[in-house]
Amino acid sequence: xxxxxxxxxxxxxxxxxxxxxxxxxxxxxxxxxxxxxxxxxxxxxxxxxxxxxxxxxxxxxxxxxxxxxxxxxxxxxxxxxxxxxxxxxxxxxxxxxxxxxxxxxxxxxxxxxxxxxxxxxxxxxxxxxxxxxxxxxxxxxxxxxxxxxxxxxxxxxxxxxxxxxxxxxxxxxxxxxxxxxxxxxxxxxxxxx
Amino acid sequence: xxxxxxxxxxxxxxxxxxxxxxxxxxxxxxxxxxxxxxxxxxxxxxxxxxxxxxxxxxxxxxxxxxxxxxxxxxxxxxxxxxxxxxxxxxxxxxxxxxxxxxxxxxxxxxxxxxxxxxxxxxxxxxxxxxxxxxxxxxxxxxxxxxxxxxxxxxxxxxxxxxxxxxxxxxxxxxxxxxxxxxxxxxxxxxxxx
DNA sequence: CCGTTTCTTGAATAATCATTCAAGTATTAT
DNA sequence: ATAATACTTGAATGATTATTCAAGAAACGG
Numbered sequence: 001x002x003x004x005x006x007x008x009x010x011x012x013x014x015x016x017x018x019x020x021x022x023x024x025x026x027x028x029x030x031x032x033x034x035x036x037x038x039x040x041x042x043x044x045x046x047x048x049x050x051x052x053x054x055x056x057x058x059x060x061x062x063x064x065x066x067x068x069x070x071x072x073x074x075x076x077x078x079x080x081x082x083x084x085x086x087x088x089x090x091x092x093x094x095x096x097x098x099x100x101x102x103x104x105x106x107x108x109x110x111x112x113x114x115x116x117x118x119x120x121x122x123x124x125x126x127x128x129x130x131x132x133x134x135x136x137x138x139x140x141x142x143x144x145x146x147x148x149x150x151x152x153x154x155x156x157x158x159x160x161x162x163x164x165x166x167x168x169x170x171x172x173x174x175x176x177x178x179x180x181x182x183x184x185x186x187x188x189x190x191x192x193x
Numbered sequence: 194x195x196x197x198x199x200x201x202x203x204x205x206x207x208x209x210x211x212x213x214x215x216x217x218x219x220x221x222x223x224x225x226x227x228x229x230x231x232x233x234x235x236x237x238x239x240x241x242x243x244x245x246x247x248x249x250x251x252x253x254x255x256x257x258x259x260x261x262x263x264x265x266x267x268x269x270x271x272x273x274x275x276x277x278x279x280x281x282x283x284x285x286x287x288x289x290x291x292x293x294x295x296x297x298x299x300x301x302x303x304x305x306x307x308x309x310x311x312x313x314x315x316x317x318x319x320x321x322x323x324x325x326x327x328x329x330x331x332x333x334x335x336x337x338x339x340x341x342x343x344x345x346x347x348x349x350x351x352x353x354x355x356x357x358x359x360x361x362x363x364x365x366x367x368x369x370x371x372x373x374x375x376x377x378x379x380x381x382x383x384x385x386x
Numbered sequence: 387c388c389g390t391t392t393c394t395t396g397a398a399t400a401a402t403c404a405t406t407c408a409a410g411t412a413t414t415a416t
Numbered sequence: 417a418t419a420a421t422a423c424t425t426g427a428a429t430g431a432t433t434a435t436t437c438a439a440g441a442a443a444c445g446g
Contacts, residue, residue: 023304025218029434039395040435050434102303106362110295110303111216113365124366155375158363162376166359169299170351172306173317179351186352190383222404232425233405243404 008046011036012060015053020104023111024054054108055122061104062126069133079141080192087184090164094171094180102168131161138191147192156191163187201239204229205253208246213297216304217247247301248315254297255319262326272334273385280377283357287364287373295361324354331384340385349384356380 018027018035029040029050036043047053072086073079109123135157141147167187171180211220211228222233222243229236240246265279266272302316328350334340360380364373 022308023218025216026308028432030432041396041437042394044435045393102306107303109365110300110362113295115215115219127366155379158372158376159379162356162359162363162380164359165362166355166357169302169358169362170355172302173320182348183351183355186348187355221402223402234407234426235424237405238423 006036006038006042006046009060011038011046012057013064015057016061016104019054019057020102020107024108025111051116051119054119058104058108058119058122058126062129065130066133069130073133073137078146079137079144080146083137083141083192084188087164087188088181090167091177091180091184094168095175095177102172106165106168127161131157134160160187160191163191199229199231199235199239202253204231204239205250206257208250209254209297212247212250213295213300217301218304244309244312247312251297251301251312251315251319255322258319258323259326262323266326266330271339272330272337273339276330276334276385277381280357280381281374283360284370284373284377287361288368288370295365299358299361320354324350327353353380353384356383 014035014037015032018031021027022031029043032038032043032050032053033040038046043050043053047056072089073082076082077085105123105126108119109127112119112123114120135154138147138156138160139153142149142153164187167180167183170183174180207228207230208225211224214220215224222236225231225236225243225246226233231239236243236246240249265282266275269275298316298319301312302320305312305316307313328346331340331349331353332346335342335346357380360373360376363376367373
């Protein structure tokens with residue numbers, strides 16, 4: 001008889017950045033009420049509990065990242081050109097001192113590994129989904145003749161994912177962008193050469 | 194007039210694994226008393242507080258890892274053979290389901306980024322030190338003629354470090370060893386080729 | 387316009403946490 | 417042996433935490 005007053009997407013996005021800022025454990029309910037503008041009761045009504053809010057935020061993160069992926073790999077340019085732009089964008093993400101220096105998935109994965117099975121499963125599925133997306137992009141590049149077929153696209157995708165994980169961790173110790181860009185360029189070379 | 198009754202190294206090593214198990218934030222003082230066998234008062238007497246225990250554990254970790262590094266790069270074999278063994282050992286570390294799936298440095302780095310300046314600084318210095326060690330090893334390989342001098346040893350070391358970071362994160366989602374070994378092999382190839 | 391349903395509010399609750407401290411115990415120097 | 421000195425013990429403390437719930441406010445159906 002009455003609709004919720006808050007914008008679910010906005011709430012989830014602010015929860016996302018709050019979780020990325022401090023990590024799940026150190027983000028207090030008070031932090032979350034401040035970040036989302038929601039009162040404790042509303043959060044518990046809408047998402048069950050803090051953990052439910054994290055799961056909902058992870059789902060929203062997946063949606064947002066998938067949309068971004070589609071934008072980068074629209075098929076308008078050469079696949080390898082699109083991939084280069086995608087990597088450069090990740091470097092920019094790492095450089096910008098915005099709260100969310102890390103990706104929510106890897107941040108939560110590092111924190112929750114072997115502690116919460118359902119969260120771990122959700123994250124692992126999302127990451128596997130992303131990796132598969134990259135594998136398909138690379139396979140497309142191979143059928144288009146942009147990329148050698150000597151190495152399996154799944155293998156290349158795994159190596160790419162590993163490199164991006166590493167790049168994000170590296171960024172924590174090296175705020176300067178130059179080095180990160182150099183590493184991303186090297187990674188791109190090793191994939192495409 | 195009386196010496197401490199506990200073995201400092203043993204205490205720090207058990208604290209290390211406790212922190213790696215649950216992360217710093219979720220490791221309670223109760224967990225630490227259980228892990229170390231020390232009572233709260235003793236911990237506070239010896240290390241000031243929980244944070245002090247972490248800093249001491251990080252120092253011990255650095256000592257232990259440096260010793261391990263020296264063991265792997267003793268100069269008895271070809272540098273590249275030693276490097277390969279070093280990487281294979283990391284893969285084994287990731288596979289073994291022991292508590293410490295991650296390295297304490299990267300685990301703490303992910304958790305504490307931009308929250309505790311001194312901890313962050315300590316970790317960053319340790320990681321930089323490790324990277325420098327690898328750079329020197331690679332430079333030695335170059336002077337010995339085992340490795341092309343086309344790429345700068347510092348550059349190669351950064352890429353290697355990035356790869357190892359990524360490998361560790363990747364391990365969280367892929368407990369199976371086969372894939373990890375394949376990735377490590379590829380990383381070795383990209384460095385040495 | 388009224389009654390019912392649903393959402394919102396925020397103070398109260400209960401648990402957990404890091405930390406302290408005073409009493410107890412062992413060791414050493416004399 | 418004894419006093420002085422240090423280390424150990426673990427219950428008490430106070431702060432912080434996630435969570436609940438009863439009262440209040442808003443929206444809709446009739």
